[in-house]
Amino acid sequence: MTKQRNEQRPNVLGAAFAWLWLAVIILPIYYIFITSLRPREDYYAENPLAWPANPSLTAYQRVLENDFVLFFFNSVVVTTASVAVTLVVSIMAAYVVVRSRDGFGRNLFRVALLGIAIPIQAAIIPVYYLIVQLGLYDTLAALILPSIAFSIPLTLLILTNFLREIPESLFESMRMDGATEWRILLRLVVPLARPALATVGVYQALQVWNGFLFPLVLTQSASTRVIPLSLWSFQGQFGVDVPAVLAAVVLSVLPMLAAYILARRQLVSGLTAGFGK
């Protein structure tokens, strides 16, 4: 095999282009990082792409002094709650889709397929109306409930596809032993579906963590602000203090970077499965 590969002529055009694109991708990320380390007073004096002459963490300090910890905590609560509930209700529904003998399961699956095509933007005005009517406006629950709803279709789709691979005989033997549906779900389905749950969980966490429209429309005060919205308001609040704004950007991406390092395969396969909705 190795020999055959060597016989292939290297893809020079592709390689050149890949390295060029690498530069395009890395430059802004490098810029975020070095600027976040640049003292405020040096921002207007130094070359923006040069390593800071006096690197310091004062920009991070200014961000943390401006309630960033609270926004971070809000994001953690919203993301964890949304993903946890999404996974629980979706695995239950996926089990029904796979096990149902009548058309109900198939129809449920069709609705999920259609649901993937609904853009959040299109539903945002009625969602806002609903949230106001429910008295949830400007609470974290206002972000969690719609986030779950819009995560369900894709999660259901991926979990259903995964559960279809479980051999029928496993279900049958458990049923022979007199296991209830709930017991089969907890003892058989959930343990077997763990890789799919991890994949789709990491993917949905990324989506909720970075979501912007729900927080923009459904919350207002600083006490319910989540990170993406805080970046936007930092931009307005700090204005000319670009190092602080970019320090906030670095802090906002750290959890996702950690997830990427720890669960790269799950994230990548989740994204290709999710079609980058």
Place this chain on the structure above:
Amino acid sequence: MAAPALILFGVFAIVPLFGVAALSFVHWDGLGAITWAGFDNWTAAANDPVSRGALWLTVKLTVLCVLFQAPVSLLLGVFLAGRQRYRSLLATLFFLPLLFSSAAVAITFTALLDPNFGAGSALDIAVLSQNWLGDPQLALYVVVFVIGWCFIPFHTLIYQAGTRQIPKELYEAARMDGAGAVQQFFLITLPMLKYTIVTSTTLMTVGSLTYFDLIFVLTGGGPGNATRVLPLDMYLTGFRSYDMGQASVLALVLVAVGLAVSLGLNRITGASRMDSRSEGS
């Protein structure tokens, strides 16, 4: 057992979808009383030059995004599918933009493209020191580029996965017949990627209809209305001009176009194919 998922999805996704249709026939400022409007909002939206401009801009943005992203993703994806030495490292780094929120990306590029303190001034090249986001002629192209920066990694992944599924034997046979690398690309890789190309391009198209947060933070629709695409027009009409009725009309236009494109994808590729693809990689 399916009830919790159905209820949550029904209340916060399906009901709103019908709700937006209902709201398109009422006057509502977002707080006060809701009054019947008949077709007022529809005629108002159809005659609104800003909304008509937004629709045209959305089409233009979509075409530009596909023209920019599709060839770049295809080339990169095919390259990354190969067994080159730095391939896995490159693939790891290419993924990084997908970790950033749209708000973070928009803020970064706002600073990076600043005419006085951005990268252009660093390199001291006059062409690069333009007021990228302040010039109505340039802003849309900057938006297209930044969107590409965010989403090309994702489409590259799709192309990489698609290319890896092409049977190796096809290439061996082609080499035996004396086909060069370029011929192999056009005679094997490209035709075999047909479905991948359709899928990726459809996703780009549907995605382009809904870009909101990135453009909102990057330009706010400006300068003037130069980047005020449909989703942005909808948000500004509804939540800034407090005309929820007319905004609902715009939302429905979004849904209609999005569903039409998605169903087109299903028609061309077949829903079953979509299922099997989602297990892949």
